[in-house]
Amino acid sequence: MDMNKNNNTMEKKFEGGHGHKAPFTVPEDYFDNFTDHMMNKIQAETKNGDVYLSGNNDTKKERKSSLIRIIKPAFALVAMVGFAFFFVNIIFPLVVNDNDKIIGRNSTTFSRESNTITASSTGDSFQFDSDFNPTDEEIADYLSANVDDIEEFYNDL
């Protein structure tokens, strides 16, 4: 009811003017030329391959296009699975082997099982035995036994 009253108010206000006609115009002969213009545009765009006309070639083109649209995701999936397979079976083992080689090389220098460290920088071979645990007395004896060498060294200076 209220809605009709509102509409009537508006209609009364505009009845002397345009009424329900929208106040817009178009260029002269716009509608007369529109159909021809539209058909020409469709033909032009058909030549560019944007719009498909009827006929065998165009139908084929359309079918081909939709076939590609369907197949494309499947190709992408196959490519992804292939890459994953390649990575897991070829690349990953190579990387792991390289790491093993690095660990293996280090293990020849720093052996956990052996308690000895071998150094060969001077060409002499020194062997440090971790089981060797001299007492204070043994150390004192060793130092006193070699005291002459130290004295000789200072005398030469």
Add this chain to the structure above:
Amino acid sequence: MNEISDGEIILLFKSDKQKSFSLLVNRYKERLYWHIRKILLSHEDTDDVLQNVFLKVWTSLKDFNSNSKLYTWLYRIATNEALNLIAERKRKVFGNSIEISNLLEANLESDVYYDGDAIQTELQKAILKLSEKQRLVFNMKYFDNMKYNDMAEILNLSVGTLKATYHNAVKKIEETLKLVDIIN
């Protein structure tokens, strides 16, 4: 001479695309033009959108479901295309609905193919203050006197919603026009 029906135009499209489409354009160009024009206001924008609408119709008419009306299907495409253009403009001006309505108002005032008097201009400005949905519903009912059932099919809204939307739109327009002393 008997006029060819919409159904016959669709059937003809299978055998003679050019002739069928020419008939379709002739029949609907004006109605679709005015529908789009009331959404976009500017002739230039309307012309671009109308051509895009017919290009889309050309490519998808073969898939048209004959259970629906050709008329509502065409209006739906036209409405979507016009709203897409507004959405594109919104993105370009990074604006909200107020800014886009200002842009449309500027389009209206600068359009050489607008011949509204002061009252008509105030009405158009008041329509621009409505929400997008209210604007569509108001234009389709007030200017085109379209049936609610057809509007429901085009806009994908219920008849009840459309009636309520139209009622609110009219109230809002009246309030706006009262402010500028167009109505008491």
